[in-house]
Amino acid sequence: MARGLRVLGHGIAEQWRMFTFAVVGSALFGAMTVASAFVMGRVTVDTIIPAFERGETTTGALAGAAALILGVALLKVIGIIGRRVAAGIVQYRLQASYRRRVVRQYLRLPLSWHQRHPTGTLLSNANADVEATWYVMAPLPFACGTLIMLAISGVALILTDPVLAAVGFVVFPVIFAVNVAYSRRMSPRMTRAQQLRAEVSEIAHESFDGALVVKTLGREEDETARFAARSRELRDAMVRVGQLRGLFDPIMEALPTIGTLAVLLVGGIRLRSGDTSVGDLVSVAYLFSVLAMPVRAIGWVLGDLPRVVVGWDRVQNVLRATGGQEYGATTLTGTGPATLGVAGAGFAYAPPVDSADPPVPVLADVTFDVPAGRTVALVGPTGSGKSTLVSLLVRLVDPDTGAVLLENTDLRGLARGTLAGQAALVSQATFLFDDTVRGNVTLGSDLDDERVWEALRLAQADGFVDALPDGLDTRVGERGTTLSGGQRQRLALARALARRPRLLVLDDATSSVDPSVEAAILGGLRSADLGATVVVVAYRQATIGLADEVVWIEHGRVLARGTHTELVASTPGYAALVNAYDDEADRRKDLVEQDVTR
Amino acid sequence: MTRMAAQPLETDDALTLARAGREEGAIATLRRGLRLVPELRRGLGVTLLFGLIATAGRVVVPLAVQQTLDRGLLSAEGPDLGLLSWIVGGCTVAVLATAVAAYLLNYRLFKTTETALAALRIRAFRRVHDLSMLHQQAQRRGSLVSRVTSDVDQMSVFMQWGGILIVISAGQLLLATVVMAVFSWQLTLLVWVCFLPLALILPVLQRRLARAYGTVRERVGDLLGAVSESVVGAQTVRAYAVEDRTAERIDGAIDRHYRSAVHAQKTTVLVFTSGELIAALANAAVVVVGVLLGVGGGLTAGELVAFLFLVTLFVAPVQVASEALSEAQNALASFRRVLDVVDAAPDVADPVDGRELPPGPLGVRFDAVTFRYPNANRAALVDVDLELRPRSRVAVVGETGSGKTTFAKLLTRLMDPTSGRVLVGGVPLTEVTFGSLRRRVVMVPQDGFLFDESVADNVRYGRPGATDEEVTAAFGALGLGDWLAGLPEGVGTAVGQRGEALSVGERQLIAVARAYIADPDVLVLDEATSAVDPATEVRLTRALDSLTRGRTTLVIAHRLSTAEAADEILVVDAGRVVQRGPHAELVTQEGPYARLHASWIAQRRA
Structure with a gap:
């Protein structure tokens, strides 16, 4: 509980102005709650009783009573608005x-940190977990207002009748004790339910993806069984949460009434012995019933801790995770192709x-x-570590041993943002932002449309972009889902080309593109003066044909290099x-010829 | 309604079309909910009984306390301790009984609703797998996921925090009215008249609330989409050093969400405070009218004071309920979204009284098949007739967007043709049970999706119960033994989320093994080896070739290496089969195939 309160302390410190405003609203609300009861008493004594006694009343007296009631209610409403709007804003x-x-x-x-954390968890950290942390800031000002009210009432109680006050000092600590016990027991159940909720969500994501x-394998029932098993665990966990909560609420409601x-009982005895007056007893009893409800707000806050x-x-x-990439101070100013x-x-x-x-281990001594x-x-071959090597070249990850050098500078020594200005990667799995075509190519850098079109032409993407309803301004949807795989790949290629990088890294960047289009792209790249050093991951001779030299990798090691x-x-x-x-074509031809000769 | 739902669901909103586009009221939703989730009714009678006791306690106990004050303490003769202890004792018992009843009510209600929600969640999950939207429209997946996760969670949270309040408040309202009427029917009427305006504007306010929270939910969706760019696009963001730009874009979504949430909060406060003001109005009116009535001799002062006390018992639940209503709006909206899924008729349904496919090798026939995607300008396939002999190997080639993949989807009945029929083994696919169809006709899609399990577990998706030895043997038979041996833990190697611990090509190898071990009679390969290196691909194709001799195989390829080996090649252009015949024949003819082949050769040779 202490930890929970510390968390709330962080929140209050960050938003103390608005929070104070909410507490003031809450205090106004509390004062007016007491006042409204007082007003009812005054109206009874000053208006109702005389009217019934005299058998007549005046318009003025009635209007006054009504105005008093409505006036207090209006102030109370102002308090509510202040408290709730401000608390919401906090x-x-x-x-x-x-x-x-x-x-x-x-x-x-x-990136290495990302690779070790499931996407689903990271998304829920930013969403559900942040929400869970600050959810309780909404009832908190109310609870604080209540604390103030409790303190004032405590003093009032002692001044009125110390013995009756003692009853209050038994009941309210019991309420707190119940709350603390509740928090302690609830915590593990809540954690378990939250954990299971995340797991259910992960299964749904995976299964639907x-x-x-x-x-196609007809595994719907098995998938449903997998999902059902975890859903039922979640159900049981939620029932356990509900069971505790279902016990807590009635107790919290009964305690003030029992108080x-x-x-009344103690008061009756003291009244009999003449130690207290009826008026005092009524006000104490009344304070109890007024406080009962707000005290529950404290319960809500504590229960949510x-x-x-x-x-x-x-x-x-997430916030404490360290080990971001360190950057050096070197900037590269040269132009034209860079050495790697x-x-x-x-x-x-x-x-x-x-x-x-x-x-x-994926790469060794490359x-x-x-x-x-x-x-x-x-x-x-497939799985030999090429894509990993490529991610080292543009410093998506740092090597465990050895180094990657651009213009003879260790990539780790380059200043932040320098490398991205020098090198561009087109990876196997393309990623597009939920942005326009232009936005996806320029990524916010200051490239004019001419340069964008030039890159699109080289990537053989100008044709389909031109045919899009709004051309460069067409939005591509979340992760580019409105485009085909080949189109996405070509946009990703244009993105790299538009920056005229000094080092261009292509990781099987045309795998989803039709052969004829691929041929056109490769032809364009070969004849264009890219002004770049190029590293290309390739399987086929057409792509290899772009290269002056080949590096042969097997099982994460360079086994040969040459033309x-x-x-x-x-x-x-x-x-x-x-x-x-x-070879396969020849083999087949031989088989056919054998068939023919036989 | 069924007619609407029977059409292909191609957007998120199409699911709401199941409600025929009209806005559904709360009662209608609840009725639909009770129909679709019968578990909600279980033990309802007993639960309501406890609810009645708990509610009665909430009204009776304060009344009794009030009476104690009036009669036991404030009576003219001074406090009567005997009576006082008797009443206090009785009240304590009543308080405890109320608490026990409330606990039982809570517990039973939680248990029932959680059980029902779990059943609903599972049913919705199962139904989502029947909706073709799931694989046709990847961009809608997030929304479908939220329907079986956050929407159900929202309801569960509501039931635990707000639902009971509404139930109890409604009962308390009723009971308070009855007791008030005993004192004075005129004043009771007056109180109700005061609350009438609230009852009238509440629907208007509720609609505003619903809109406000609808916007919030939308913004949450945008927010999640934006945040996911920083996670899913982590590689691209770093490669292009666009951290700041991405942060700005996400900040925009966060700000928009913030503004909509504050707006919704203000609307909620409006609802809550209107209840508060009207309560004051009721109090004032009761005082004024009560005094006038009393002056006329129709009411005593004591009765009026007691009545004023009763009004507070009436007002409290109105306020609680009007506040919980905003959460109820949220929960109802979620409930609708989940029910819409359960209610949606699958557009491709498992036939009732379906037939099994005949034993033995299976041929395939397309009978005047036309297919048009919903909202598409032109058909993806136009009037296609074709016959695949049993055990033949047919390749479909053509440019991207020519309609190649549509063949695969129709043959595996992921979709039904717009017109015409697809027959396997002479039986129209619409008459074949899913069980038989999925066992005998298997497709390997281009995206070799893997589950976050071991290699062996993933292969076992093809044949549940296959042993590790059988899985290893399958890789061996496919010529992938060496590759498997190179994995750190062989078939036990974990593949990571979506298979991301492996390269794209390696994932495809596992996907092929998964289909191979299923041992189907018709195998459909949809660019299944597009990311595999040529040597492995050729080895795999050759292995499949010899192993699939007993099966009918449809290969969709943009690399022509696989096409060359096929018995027959279909060349598709703009949804029509424009050329067909064996490679040796087509390659010598003037036509699209010769052109495709020429560029393939050029690319191969450099």
């Missing part, structure tokens, strides 16, 4: 502010955060260099790979 401002912070972290932390596989009854702590811890996990060097680079994938598996303006093809012709002669694995289609 809650939502904190949510917005922490969402911004979490997203800033996502953008700052290195894999819908095609599920459907009032105790006051476990959720707050869970949410806060998850959000803090890879010196003894090794890399292993770290396992997910909650896994005990050892890291999976060394090669690319002179300025040259084009090198990285060739290797295409040299490697075909020296490296059987390479020859088998690049000639696979031709």
Whole structure:
């Protein structure tokens, strides 16, 4: 509970102005709640009783009574508006502010951190967990107002009748004790339910993303069973949460009433012995009934603290994560193709955060260099580590051992933002933003339309972009879903080309493009004066044909390098790979001829 | 309604079309909910009984306390301690009984609703898998996920925090009215008249609330979409150093969400305070009219004071209920969204009394098949007739967008043709049970989606119960033994979320093994090896070729290497089959295939 209160303390400190405003509103509300009861008493004594006694009344007396009642209600409403609107603003401002912070972290932390955290968890950190943390800021001012009211009433009680006050000092601590016990027991149940909710969501995401596989293999029932099992666990967890809450609420409601009854009993005895007056007894009993409801607001806040702590811890996990990429101070000012060097680079994938598996080594002692303006093809069988190597070249991740050098400078020594101005990567899996075509190509940099069209032409994307309803201003939808895979790939290529990078890295960047279009793209790249050093991951001879030299990778190691012709002669694995289609065609032709001769 | 739902659902809003476009009232939603989720009714009688006791306690206990004050303490003869202890004792018992009843009410209600919600969630999940929208429109997936997750969660939260308040408040309102009427029917009428305006404007306010919260939900969706760019697009963001720009874009979505949430909060306060003001109005009116009545001799002072006390018992639940109503709006909107899913008729349905496919090798026939995607300008396939002999190997080639993939989707009945029929083994697909169809006809899609499990578990999706040895043997038979041996833990290697621990090509290898182990009679490969290196691809194709001799195979490819080996090639252009025949024949003819082949050769040879 102390931790929960500390979290709330953070929230109050960040939004203290608005929070104070809400507490003041809440205090006004509290005062007017008491006042309204007082007003009813006054109206009874001053208006109702005389009227009944005299058997007549005046318009003025009635109007006065009505005005008094309505006036107090109006002030109370002002209090409510102040409290609730301000409390809402506090809650939502904190949510917005922490969402911004979490997203800033996502953008700052290195890719290796992302690879170790499931997407679903990260999304819920920014959404559900932030919400859970600050949810309770809404009833908090009310609870604070109540605390003030409690303190004042406590003093009033003691002044009125210390013995009756003692009854109050028993009941209210009991209410707090029940609240504390509740928080303690609720916390683990709540954590469990939140955890299961996330897991249910992950299964739904995965299952729906894999819908095609599920459907074509007729696995709907099994998937439903998988989802159902976790949903039922969640159900049981929620029932356990509800059970506790269902017990807590009636207790919280009964306690003040029992307190009032105790006051009446004790009060009756003291009245009999002449130690207290009827008036005092009535006001004490009345205070109890007035306080009963607001005290529950404290209960709400305390009851929600476990959720707050869970949410806060998850959000803090993100905010506290360290190990962002460090940057040096070197800036590169040159123009034209850059030299690239890879010196003894090794890399292993770290396992997910909650896994005990050892890291999976992918690259070992990779060394090669690319002179300025040259084009090198990285060739290797499926799963040999090419894509990982590519991510080292543009410093998406840093090598565990060795270094990558651009213009003879270790990438780690370059100033922030420098590398992105020098190198561009088109990866195998393209990502488009929910933005216009132009926005996706320029990514906010100051490139004129002429330059954008030039890049689109080179990527063979000008045709389809021209045919889009709003041309460059057409929005591509979330992750570019309105476009086909090949179109997305071509936009991603244009994005890289438009920046005229000094180092261009293409990771099987035309795999979803039709052969004829691919041929046109490659032809364009070959004849265009890119002014760039190019590294291209390739399988097929047309792409390899772009390259001056080939680096052959197998099992994460560079096993050979040289021109295409040299490697075909020296490296059987390479020859088998690049000639696979031709060999197969020849083999088939032989089979057909054998058939014919037979 | 069924007619509407039977049409292909192609947008998110299409699901709401199941309600025929009209706005559904709260009662109608609840009725639909009771029909679709019968679990909600379980044990309702007993629960309501506890509800009655708990509600009665909430009215009776304060009344009794009030009476104690009046009669036991403030009576002219001084406090009667005997009576006082008796009343206090009785009241304590009543308070405890109320608490126990309230606990039982809460517990039973939570249990019933959670059970019902879990059942609803599972049913909705199952139904989503029947909707073709799921695989046709990837962009709608998020919305479908939210219907089985956050929407159900929203209802569950509401039931635990607000639902009971509404139930109890309604009862309390009723009971307070009855007791008030015992004192004075005129004043009771007056109180109700005062609340009449509230009852009249409440629907208007509710609509405003619904709109305000509708906007909030929309903005939450935008927010999630924006935030996901920083996670899913992590690589691109870093490669282009557009962290600041991305942050700005996300900030925009966060701000818009913030503004809509504050606006909704203000609207809620409006509703709440209008209840407060009207309560004061009722009090003032009761005082004025009560005094006038009393002066006329129709009421005593004591009765009027008691009545004023009763008004507070009446007002409290009105305020609680009007506040909980905003949450109820949220929960109802969620409830509708989930019910819409459960209510939606699957556009491709498992036939009732369907037939099994005949045993033995299966041929395929397309009979004047035309297919048009909903809202598309032109048909994806136009009037296609074709015959695949049993055990033949047919390749479909053509440019992107020519309609190749549509063949695969129709043959596996992911969609039904707009007109014409698809027959497998002589049986129209619409008459074949899903069980038989999925067992005998299997497709390997281009996106070899993997589940976050081991390699073996993923392959087992093709044949549940296959042993690790069988899985290993399958990779061996496909010529992938070496590749498998290179994985850190063989078939036990974890593939990561969506298979992301492996390269795209490796994922495709597993997807092929998954289909292979299912041992289907018709195998459909939709660019299934597009990201695999040529040597592996050729090895795999060759292995499949010999292994699939007993099956009918449809291969969709943009690399022509696989086409060359097929018995027959179909060349598709703009939804029509423009050329067909074996490779040797087509390659010598003037036509689209010769052109495709020439560019393929050029690309292969450089």
